[in-house]
Amino acid sequence: MNVVLQGAFWLALYLALVLGPLAVLILAPSPGGAGFWWDFAMGMGFAGLVMMGIQFLLTARFRRATAPCGIDLVYYVHRYLAYALVGVVLAHAVIPMVINPALRSAFVPFTVSWPMTAGSASLLCLLALVVSSAGRKRLRIPYEAWRVAHLALGVAAVALAFVHMISVGHYTATPVVRALWLGIGLSLLGIVLWLRVIRPWRLLRTPYRVTEVRPELGSSWTVVLEPVGHDGFAFEPGQFAWVTIGRSPFAMQEHPFSIASAPAPGGRLEFTIKELGDFTQTVGRIPVGERAYVDGPYGAFSIDRQPDAAGYVFIGGGIGIAPMTSMLRALAGRGDRRPHLLFAAHSRWDRVPLRDEVRALAEQLDLKRIHVLEEPPEDWSGERGRIDADILERHLPDDRGNFHYFVCGPVPMIRAVERLLVDAGVPRSRIHTELFDLA
Ligand SMILES: Cc1cc2nc3c(=O)[nH]c(=O)nc-3n(C[C@H](O)[C@H](O)[C@H](O)COP(=O)(O)OP(=O)(O)OC[C@H]3O[C@@H](n4cnc5c(N)ncnc54)[C@H](O)[C@@H]3O)c2cc1C
Numbered sequence: 001m002n003v004v005l006q007g008a009f010w011l012a013l014y015l016a017l018v019l020g021p022l023a024v025l026i027l028a029p030s031p032g033g034a035g036f037w038w039d040f041a042m043g044m045g046f047a048g049l050v051m052m053g054i055q056f057l058l059t060a061r062f063r064r065a066t067a068p069c070g071i072d073l074v075y076y077v078h079r080y081l082a083y084a085l086v087g088v089v090l091a092h093a094v095i096p097m098v099i100n101p102a103l104r105s106a107f108v109p110f111t112v113s114w115p116m117t118a119g120s121a122s123l124l125c126l127l128a129l130v131v132s133s134a135g136r137k138r139l140r141i142p143y144e145a146w147r148v149a150h151l152a153l154g155v156a157a158v159a160l161a162f163v164h165m166i167s168v169g170h171y172t173a174t175p176v177v178r179a180l181w182l183g184i185g186l187s188l189l190g191i192v193l194w195l196r197v198i199r200p201w202r203l204l205r206t207p208y209r210v211t212e213v214r215p216e217l218g219s220s221w222t223v224v225l226e227p228v229g230h231d232g233f234a235f236e237p238g239q240f241a242w243v244t245i246g247r248s249p250f251a252m253q254e255h256p257f258s259i260a261s262a263p264a265p266g267g268r269l270e271f272t273i274k275e276l277g278d279f280t281q282t283v284g285r286i287p288v289g290e291r292a293y294v295d296g297p298y299g300a301f302s303i304d305r306q307p308d309a310a311g312y313v314f315i316g317g318g319i320g321i322a323p324m325t326s327m328l329r330a331l332a333g334r335g336d337r338r339p340h341l342l343f344a345a346h347s348r349w350d351r352v353p354l355r356d357e358v359r360a361l362a363e364q365l366d367l368k369r370i371h372v373l374e375e376p377p378e379d380w381s382g383e384r385g386r387i388d389a390d391i392l393e394r395h396l397p398d399d400r401g402n403f404h405y406f407v408c409g410p411v412p413m414i415r416a417v418e419r420l421l422v423d424a425g426v427p428r429s430r431i432h433t434e435l436f437d438l439a
């Protein structure tokens with residue numbers, strides 16, 4: 001299925017899920033008679049509640065369901081649908097006040113009946129969710145604290161909305177509609193249970209052990225994990241996993257990292273991790289033998305999704321070289337003879353993680369390496385500055401439309417390179433990106 005068809009399919013499914021309960025409401029016996037705008041506003045409330053449920057569903061990491069498009073894309077959809085959700089719930093709250101000015105005071109929590117207080121508290125939770133997520137970096141909210149608050153606010157928003165809806169009860173009085181909402185409520189509870197209880201519990205049964213922690217150039221470390229008492233999992237080179245080291249999988253202290261090794265029998269995994277913040281700065285001090293848990297694989301950033309390419313062009317900035325190394329290792333292991341290119345953008349030569357590894361892989365593959373350095377050494381004869389149109393033009397093959405392109409690095413770099421590639425004549429459908437910034 002092409003991208004447009006896939007998009008249309010998911011949009012239709014989303015609308016069916018959001019509007020489905022409305023259809024049941026219309027078909028079921030209704031209390032009737034409050035006028036179109038009133039009914040419309042109540043409909044928005046029901047649609048908003050279903051949208052809240054879908055927000056949970058989208059982040060529940062159902063591997064099989066998210067496999068075709070990659071879970072990172074699903075997280076982006078979750079982010080943008082949140083704005084639509086707030087709009088729908090605001091419409092539900094504001095339209096009745098416009099129709100009937102006497103209701104304006106109904107929005108002030110604790111001054112009105114508790115079902116109305118529950119409704120406005122739910123809306124406040126939603127607004128807090130959106131503001132704290134969109135402005136997390138600017139408000140300097142630490143990621144871990146944000147994540148716990150995000151879950152708590154999300155659960156509170158849904159629970160309060162349910163209390164509001166059932167206790168106001170005007171449109172939910174019939175047994176059919178009550179059964180529908182009970183089903184939706186139980187499904188939501190099931191998703192939270194799956195995410196926070198069943199999945200961590202399953203991870204507990206498939207532990208890993210840290211067998212090596214080695215320093216890399218560019219303030220990075222490679223951590224090697226081996227499965228204990230199981231065979232690990234199959235993955236496609238370039239995919240990523242959520243890793244918990246030295247903590248319980250129930251602790252919500254997991255971090256996403258690309259798998260830098262190629263798939264191997266025995267389930268051994270390597271992650272190359274750049275020191276950046278609270279957790280990653282402690283990676284160099286992780287003792288060998290430490291317990292770890294790996295939830296994966298996720299993502300669609302893999303050569304195995306594009307097997308029919310004339311060759312691959314990898315464009316990595318900073319630690320974005322990690323998934324590229326996984327793909328190069330896999331190609332070398334398979335004895336691939338197609339021509340490939342690697343553009344590696346870094347500040348300095350002595351800050352290129354996995355530099356020697358990539359050089360060794362180039363000897364086994366038909367791989368042209370183009371290192372682009374912002375601060376090159378004096379005797380540097382390679383490319384300098386940042387990847388630009390001239391650098392791409394000098395190195396991209398003439399039959400560039402037959403290659404597939406994998407771009408990973410800082411978000412501004414990815415966006416700039418995407419534009420440059422399109423300008424250079426590469427079809428958009430052949431450009432694949434991995435953002436190291438889900439939240
Ligand atoms: C799909 C994907 C693949 C990645 N692969 C790699 C890799 O191979 N090597 C590598 O060095 N880095 C990778 N990262 C980035 C890595 O996840 C973050 O650098 C790391 O989680 C930072 O955690 P911290 O506690 O050290 O930093 P903090 O200072 O706590 O956070 C720095 C920033 O990292 C992000 N972040 C922090 N914790 C998490 C988390 N649990 N989940 C998601 N984002 C978080 C937040 O945006 C935060 O603002 C990847 C990220 C993603 C989304």
